[in-house]
Amino acid sequence: MTTLFAPTPTAAPATGPGTSRRTRLTLARRLVRPESVLLVSGAALVPWLYVLARTLPSTARVGHWNVAWVGLDALEALGLLSTAALRRRGDDRHRLTAAATGALLVVDAWFDTVTAAPGGELAAAVAMALCAELPLAAVCAALALGRERRTVRDDRPLTPGMRPTRR
Structure with a gap:
C-alpha cells in the first residue's frame, strides 16, 4: 500500500527484459x-x-420500489447504530461509518424530495429532509471530520493505585 503513495522517482528504473515482474x-x-x-x-x-439529462425519461415505472426504499433506510439505520456503537467504545473507526451514513442520509433526503408528488407528499418529504435527515447528516459529518477523542490516558499518566476520573 505504501508504494501507492510513495513519491514518484525522478529517474524511472529500467523496464527491460531483465527486470522482474x-x-x-x-x-x-x-x-x-x-x-x-x-x-x-x-x-x-x-x-x-x-x-x-438529454436521454432519460422524466417518469418511469419501477419494480421493487418498496425494496429499494426499505433497503436504503435499513442501511441508514445500520450506519447510525454502528457509528454509535463504535464511538461509544472509543473506536476512531466511527468516522468511517459516520461519513458513509451522512452520505446515505443526504441521498435519502434528495431522492425523497425529487420523487415526491406535489402537495402533501412533497411537504412531508421536505419536512423530513429539513427536520431529520439533513440534521443527522450534519451530525455524521461533524463526527467524521472531528478531532480524535481524548481519554484520561491521553491527558496525563496514571499513578498506580489511582482510578481515572473524567473532567
Whole structure:
C-alpha cells in the first residue's frame, strides 16, 4: 500500500527484459496514482451527465420500489447504530461509518424530495429532509471530520493505585 503513495522517482528504473515482474508492478503503481484515476473518472462523468439529462425519461415505472426504499433506510439505520456503537467504545473507526451514513442520509433526503408528488407528499418529504435527515447528516459529518477523542490516558499518566476520573 505504501508504494501507492510513495513519491514518484525522478529517474524511472529500467523496464527491460531483465527486470522482474514485481519491479514492473511497483513502477506501474507509482505511475498510476489514485488521485489521477479519481480526477480522470470525475472529469469523464461530466459529459455522461449531459447524455443522461438529454436521454432519460422524466417518469418511469419501477419494480421493487418498496425494496429499494426499505433497503436504503435499513442501511441508514445500520450506519447510525454502528457509528454509535463504535464511538461509544472509543473506536476512531466511527468516522468511517459516520461519513458513509451522512452520505446515505443526504441521498435519502434528495431522492425523497425529487420523487415526491406535489402537495402533501412533497411537504412531508421536505419536512423530513429539513427536520431529520439533513440534521443527522450534519451530525455524521461533524463526527467524521472531528478531532480524535481524548481519554484520561491521553491527558496525563496514571499513578498506580489511582482510578481515572473524567473532567
